[in-house]
Amino acid sequence: MDSQNSQSVPQSIDQILPQSNSYVNSPSPGKISMKIKYKQLIIVGFSVLTVGLLSIFLYFSEKTVAYLLVGLIVALVLVVVETILLLLNSKVGVQTRDGISQLPKSFDEATEKLKASYFEDLEKKVSEKTKALTQRIEELNSEQHINKEAEEKALIEEAKEEATLTSIGEGVVVTDPQGKILVFNQAAELMTNWTASEAVGRFWFETVPAMDEKGYLIPRIDRDMYKALTIGKKVFSESIYLKRGSGKITAANTAAPIILKGQVIGAVQVFRDISHEKEIDRMKTEFISLASHQLRTPLSAIKWFCEMLINGDAGELNPEQKEYAQNVSDSNERMISLVNSLLNISRIESGRIIIDPKPTNINKLISEVINEIKVKSDAKKQQISVSVDSDLPLVNIDPQLIREVYVNLLTNSSRYTPDGGEISVVIYKKDDELISQVSDNGYGIPKKDYDKIFQKFYRGDNIIKIESDGNGLGLYLVKAIIESSGGKIWFESTEEKGTSFYFSLPLSGMQAKKGEVTLSS
Amino acid sequence: MSKQKPTVMVVEDESLMLQAISKKLELNGISAISCSSGKQAVDYLNNISELPDAIWLDYQLKDMDGLEFMRQLKKNEKCAQIPVIVVSNSASEDKVHSMLALGAKQYLLKAGYRLDELIPIMKQFISENNTQA
Numbered sequence: 319m320d321s322q323n324s325q326s327v328p329q330s331i332d333q334i335l336p337q338s339n340s341y342v343n344s345p346s347p348g349k350i351s352m353k354i355k356y357k358q359l360i361i362v363g364f365s366v367l368t369v370g371l372l373s374i375f376l377y378f379s380e381k382t383v384a385y386l387l388v389g390l391i392v393a394l395v396l397v398v399v400e401t402i403l404l405l406l407n408s409k410v411g412v413q414t415r416d417g418i419s420q421l422p423k424s425f426d427e428a429t430e431k432l433k434a435s436y437f438e439d440l441e442k443k444v445s446e447k448t449k450a451l452t453q454r455i456e457e458l459n460s461e462q463h464i465n466k467e468a469e470e471k472a473l474i475e476e477a478k479e480e481a482t483l484t485s486i487g488e489g490v491v492v493t494d495p496q497g498k499i500l501v502f503n504q505a506a507e508l509m510t511n512w513t514a515s516e517a518v519g520r521f522w523f524e525t526v527p528a529m530d531e532k533g534y535l536i537p538r539i540d541r542d543m544y545k546a547l548t549i550g551k552k553v554f555s556e557s558i559y560l561k562r563g564s565g566k567i568t569a570a571n572t573a574a575p576i577i578l579k580g581q582v583i584g585a586v587q588v589f590r591d592i593s594h595e596k597e598i599d600r601m602k603t604e605f606i607s608l609a610s611h612q613l614r615t616p617l618s619a620i621k622w623f624c625e626m627l628i629n630g631d632a633g634e635l636n637p638e639q640k641e642y643a644q645n646v647s648d649s650n651e652r653m654i655s656l657v658n659s660l661l662n663i664s665r666i667e668s669g670r671i672i673i674d675p676k677p678t679n680i681n682k683l684i685s686e687v688i689n690e691i692k693v694k695s696d697a698k699k700q701q702i703s704v705s706v707d708s709d710l711p712l713v714n715i716d717p718q719l720i721r722e723v724y725v726n727l728l729t730n731s732s733r734y735t736p737d738g739g740e741i742s743v744v745i746y747k748k749d750d751e752l753i754s755q756v757s758d759n760g761y762g763i764p765k766k767d768y769d770k771i772f773q774k775f776y777r778g779d780n781i782i783k784i785e786s787d788g789n790g791l792g793l794y795l796v797k798a799i800i801e802s803s804g805g806k807i808w809f810e811s812t813e814e815k816g817t818s819f820y821f822s823l824p825l826s827g828m829q830a831k832k833g834e835v836t837l838s839s
Numbered sequence: 840m841s842k843q844k845p846t847v848m849v850v851e852d853e854s855l856m857l858q859a860i861s862k863k864l865e866l867n868g869i870s871a872i873s874c875s876s877g878k879q880a881v882d883y884l885n886n887i888s889e890l891p892d893a894i895w896l897d898y899q900l901k902d903m904d905g906l907e908f909m910r911q912l913k914k915n916e917k918c919a920q921i922p923v924i925v926v927s928n929s930a931s932e933d934k935v936h937s938m939l940a941l942g943a944k945q946y947l948l949k950a951g952y953r954l955d956e957l958i959p960i961m962k963q964f965i966s967e968n969n970t971q972a
Contacts, residue, residue, distance in 0.1 A: 607929060607931065610928070610929060611899055611927075611928045611929040614928035614929075614949065614950045615853055615856070615928055617950055618856065618928060618949040618950045619853070619855040619856055619859065621950065621953070622856070622859040622860075622863070622953075622954050623855075623859055625953050625954050625955065626859065626862065626863065626954065629955070631862065631863070631866050654950045654951075657950075658950075
């Protein structure tokens with residue numbers, strides 16, 4: 319339609335007015351005189367020819383008078399014709415011609431005036447019409463231009479959207495408030511075996527069913543899109559999507575409601591195939607499990623044989639033999655501890671540690687830990703004092719994890735404090751947090767190590783020479799546990815004076831986290 | 840009928856461990872029956888006249904895992920009553936739960952216990968079993 323219109327819009331004035339040679343296309347004066355002279359020539363020639371023929375005829379005929387008369391009449395007719403012809407030409411012809419064309423000037427003038435005024439009028443009309451038409455053309459052009467621009471823009475936007483959706487690696491599904499599919503991108507097609515044309519119009523929940531890891535179908539009300547639509551909040555989850563036909567993928571999903579003016583007008587589900595990641599994770603788990611077993615087996619053998627050796631189960635040892643055996647045993651214990659720490663760390667890092675909060679009696683927990691530590695601190699003749707808020711309620715924490723925190727901090731305190739030193743533990747409630755403080759008057763942490771002590775395997779320069787025991791993993795583990803429990807850890811220290819470690823735990827309790835393992839298993 | 844000497848069947852595929860455990864048990868007045876595979880242990884149990892007072896089981900055996908062993912044990916009514924103490928180096932939450940659910944009395948991590956800590960535990964279960972019998 320558009321193209322037709324553009325063609326019919328006149329491009330020039332020439333197309334508006336019909337082509338007429340006479341008044342508009344006035345030829346140049348030179349050409350006119352040429353034309354007139356040419357005409358003159360023809361007429362004169364014709365006259366001469368006629369008279370000549372007549373003369374000949376007259377000569378050869380008897381009826382002279384009759385033929386003479388005829389001749390004269392013919393000549394007269396010729397003259398009249400010539401005059402009329404000349405009159406019909408422009409007045410320029412009047413100027414260049416002499417003889418017969420000397421018609422009354424007034425006649426010429428009148429003709430001229432008529433011609434001029436007619437021409438002027440016409441010219442005016444033409445220019446007005448031209449202006450109007452030009453304007454209209456411009457308007458139409460610009461309108462058309464705007465329309466075209468707008469349409470082009472819309473097409474570009476649509477193309478961009480299409481290209482974006484197609485190139486996104488994640489599946490993107492947009493639904494109406496009931497969960498009916500409106501948009502289904504290419505990635506979604508590939509991941510679910512549904513084509514967009516098939517999927518659009520169907521309901522998401524039935525089209526792509528979801529299962530949990532145990533293999534149970536997730537009911538509609540538990541699907542993230544359902545939750546997003548009803549609660550109006552973003553929902554994250556991992557589930558197994560069943561493809562059309564057979565096959566399934568493990569997907570990480572985000573379902574978010576689309577809210578316009580406070581109303582939920584739809585939802586968008588974005589999901590990513592994590593089957594590969596899950597497989598790698600499973601392989602890592604298996605490897606860690608295997609590694610832990612394989613590493614611990616020889617360590618246990620060494621442990622028990624050393625024990626029997628030292629015990630005299632294979633015969634009494636002399637003091638030196640006993641000492642050597644004990645050395646072997648001590649080194650072995652460090653290895654066992656290192657393997658345990660490494661395994662715990664790799665589990666924490668892969669997010670697999672279970673956080674299993676239970677209402678816990680902190681007092682009882684810390685007493686048990688102190689009893690364990692006392693073996694070492696008593697050997698160094700160190701004093702441990704404990705002060706726990708008397709009105710502490712049962713706190714929802716994972717006792718195994720938090721116990722690990724206390725054990726590590728207290729072991730450090732004892733280890734990095736000289737003989738006869740003092741260690742104190744203070745636990746109290748502050749606002750909605752549980753604060754624990756473990757202090758000692760030991761070697762302290764040098765300022766330059768402040769930002770390094772929580773790093774894996776880092777051991778302060780000042781204590782490395784004094785105390786060979788310690789693998790540099792304790793604080794890393796402690797920080798990881800505290801932070802995944804929703805708490806914070808910090809410290810104050812002065813070299814040669816002592817150190818105090820503080821950590822907070824939310825009294826509202828730790829977030830239960832379903833993982834797969836506990837510590838040191 | 841009270842036994843003169845308590846008997847413990849040790850099921851462990853690592854020969855060094857088997858040696859250490861058996862030796863320790865013997866030193867503590869407990870008779871040890873050594874089995875280096877699950878099959879060997881099950882066969883023994885099915886054919887022996889006098890059943891052991893307790894079973895010291897390693898979870899990771901060459902021919903079967905602890906779960907399979909427990910299942911096989913349960914097939915024999917007499918054997919199903921014997922207390923099983925799992926002493927292993929691999930101990931994930933799942934494994935522990937499953938074994939305890941199948942009737943194991945305890946699940947201990949090898950590398951975390953000295954032998955002389957484990958002996959009293961064995962003795963405790965033996966005496967419990969005897970009083971029940």
